[in-house]
Amino acid sequence: MNPDSLRRRFGKAVVRAPTAAQAAGYDRISIDERGVPEAALMENAGRQAALIIDRLFPKGRVVALVGSGNNGGDALVCLRALAAWGRRVSAVLVGNRPETDPVLHGWDLSASVFDPEHPGAEDQLGQRLEGAAVLVDGLLGTGIRGAPRARQAGAIGVVNRANGAVVALDTPSGVDGTSGDVPGSAIRADVTIAFGWPKLGTLLHPGREHCGRIVAVEIGFPPGDGKGWAELITPGWASDVLPSRAAVTHKNAVGAVAIVAGSAMPGAALLAARSAFRCGAGLVRVCASFRAREIVAEVPEAIFVDARDRDAVCAAIEQSDAVALGPGIGTDEEAVAQVEAALAARADRPAVIDADALTLLARGAGGGPGAVGGSRAAGRGGVVVTPHPGEMARLVGASTTEVQGDRVGTAKRFAAAHGLVALLKGAPSLVAYPGGGLLVSTHETPSALAVAGMGDVLTGAIGAYLAQGVDPVAAAGLALHVTGAAASLDGGGTSLMPSDVVEAIPAALSALSHPDRADTDLPFPFVTFDQRQPA
Numbered sequence: 001m002n003p004d005s006l007r008r009r010f011g012k013a014v015v016r017a018p019t020a021a022q023a024a025g026y027d028r029i030s031i032d033e034r035g036v037p038e039a040a041l042m043e044n045a046g047r048q049a050a051l052i053i054d055r056l057f058p059k060g061r062v063v064a065l066v067g068s069g070n071n072g073g074d075a076l077v078c079l080r081a082l083a084a085w086g087r088r089v090s091a092v093l094v095g096n097r098p099e100t101d102p103v104l105h106g107w108d109l110s111a112s113v114f115d116p117e118h119p120g121a122e123d124q125l126g127q128r129l130e131g132a133a134v135l136v137d138g139l140l141g142t143g144i145r146g147a148p149r150a151r152q153a154g155a156i157g158v159v160n161r162a163n164g165a166v167v168a169l170d171t172p173s174g175v176d177g178t179s180g181d182v183p184g185s186a187i188r189a190d191v192t193i194a195f196g197w198p199k200l201g202t203l204l205h206p207g208r209e210h211c212g213r214i215v216a217v218e219i220g221f222p223p224g225d226g227k228g229w230a231e232l233i234t235p236g237w238a239s240d241v242l243p244s245r246a247a248v249t250h251k252n253a254v255g256a257v258a259i260v261a262g263s264a265m266p267g268a269a270l271l272a273a274r275s276a277f278r279c280g281a282g283l284v285r286v287c288a289s290f291r292a293r294e295i296v297a298e299v300p301e302a303i304f305v306d307a308r309d310r311d312a313v314c315a316a317i318e319q320s321d322a323v324a325l326g327p328g329i330g331t332d333e334e335a336v337a338q339v340e341a342a343l344a345a346r347a348d349r350p351a352v353i354d355a356d357a358l359t360l361l362a363r364g365a366g367g368g369p370g371a372v373g374g375s376r377a378a379g380r381g382g383v384v385v386t387p388h389p390g391e392m393a394r395l396v397g398a399s400t401t402e403v404q405g406d407r408v409g410t411a412k413r414f415a416a417a418h419g420l421v422a423l424l425k426g427a428p429s430l431v432a433y434p435g436g437g438l439l440v441s442t443h444e445t446p447s448a449l450a451v452a453g454m455g456d457v458l459t460g461a462i463g464a465y466l467a468q469g470v471d472p473v474a475a476a477g478l479a480l481h482v483t484g485a486a487a488s489l490d491g492g493g494t495s496l497m498p499s500d501v502v503e504a505i506p507a508a509l510s511a512l513s514h515p516d517r518a519d520t521d522l523p524f525p526f527v528t529f530d531q532r533q534p535a
Helices: 020-033 038-056 070-084 121-129 150-161 235-241 266-278 290-296 310-318 333-345 356-362 365-373 389-396 400-405 407-418 454-467 472-487 498-512
Strands: 009-011 062-066 089-093 110-113 134-138 165-169 191-195 213-217 230-233 256-260 283-288 303-306 322-325 351-353 383-385 421-424 430-433 437-441 527-531
Touching: 009 235, 020 038, 038 070, 038 134, 038 165, 038 191, 038 213, 062 070, 070 089, 070 134, 070 165, 089 121, 121 150, 230 235, 230 472, 235 472, 235 498, 256 266, 256 310, 256 333, 256 454, 266 283, 266 290, 266 454, 266 498, 283 290, 283 310, 290 303, 303 310, 310 333, 322 333, 322 454, 333 356, 333 365, 351 356, 351 454, 356 365, 356 389, 365 383, 365 407, 383 472, 389 400, 389 407, 389 421, 400 407, 407 421, 407 430, 407 437, 421 472, 430 472, 437 472, 454 472, 454 498, 472 498
Parallel strands: 062 089, 062 134, 089 110, 134 165, 165 191, 191 213, 230 437, 256 283, 256 322, 283 303, 322 351, 351 383, 383 421
Antiparallel strands: 009 527, 213 527, 421 430, 430 437
16 A cells, blocks of 8 residues: 555644634734734735645636735735735625735735625626636635625625635635634635634534535744644654664563453454554454354464453453453343453553444543543543544433534533543544643544444544553554544545555555655645545
8 A cells, every 4th residue: 555645634743722712812812912014914824825726726827815814914914915016806895805905015906895685786786806817715704603694694695605716814704713613604615725724613513514625834923832722743743753663672561452352243352352453552452252263263373262251351361451342241130240340440541432342431431531530620531432423412411413512512511521532423523631631633534434344443543552651641643643644545435344444554554654744735834734525
């Protein structure tokens, strides 16, 4: 397999994703406390956007729809730069803004005003946009609350019906920069150029569907600790946390994982074991029903432990560095006994809990989530749980619809309440941990992952990284990235099987070992993140 075929996104080691309020707050800190001139930020934003547009769409007329706020100023600076480079440009003012704006610095750009109360205004705007190669959305930016007003909504509708490529500045107008909600009409962009950082709402659905390709550019913000901000699981991030082996070592020194599985779906244990080996575990013990032995034997490298022998299972766990609990385990009385015995034997070993074991946890097995996590409201827990929305709903006593309506909040509250690392699967998958932290996956192949067994591959990967001493938060994020990259092979289409993902893990890891290979066609050092439109 060619690692280059996996290259679908680019991101430096630290790429954060603030909410709209966090971004606005840091704007104020930068200007009022750090002394960064507001004009400098606007100049940098507009010019970087112009460079990106000229690179991606090098020919044709560029028309910008300009709002009354800073987003509109960014758009005018962008037009001014493109005009200076010889591009044909024009502006449509959609809001209270002078036609001879000070940010133009004397450049006389063709400008018109869009007034929806004027008869035929939308038809006239459509005519102005006709034949334009690029339409720049500088209407609302991240400051929107609720649905766009009539003037902006009218302009958004015309842009969405036009034929040119649409480039949104910072956030597509109409998309909530915090939640990703689209309460009214919203721009459907081909490219979104984020200033400083991609906003959290642009990575969440339904907002993500309006963004197209997301490119984040550095514009001169001063350094900050990003406390309380979400962080993206980028190739650069994953490369930094990937464990390495010493030149001289042995199987017990590089991590042993005990997979506690069942016979309800014996293939689940098989997939988890193979994934754990592929992700670097030195030794894998599979504790499962004797009826699953023939299936597990298809992984000759693994050590089989008959789950009926509780002493042998406890010994296997005690001799391992981490526990992966749940693949194919079922929910009957035997499964309950198996889960409780495993939880008791794990002591302080890190663990990942998945599948039916989560259902049993929700029913109180092992004392429930709080007892398993230890209710550590601060710091990072030693247990990773990996629920899909339905499993999370059972864990928190809510409906799946309620979970899906507030995925970020649900995951954060659950992690904080129980001292657990909560990996909530979905598009995108989220990793929440005690203290309010959040990691966001940048791999999004939901159609490929909607297959039984994909969760078992993820569980095996997390167990392997826990066994190698990776912090539980980083282990969850790293496993998401590696399995997501593997699933992206061959386009991550619906023909992909979990076993294909397991076999593609070496190629994904090979790509991570070469972080200098930037997966972006934008040759600018100020580009910090580049994510293509999800398949």
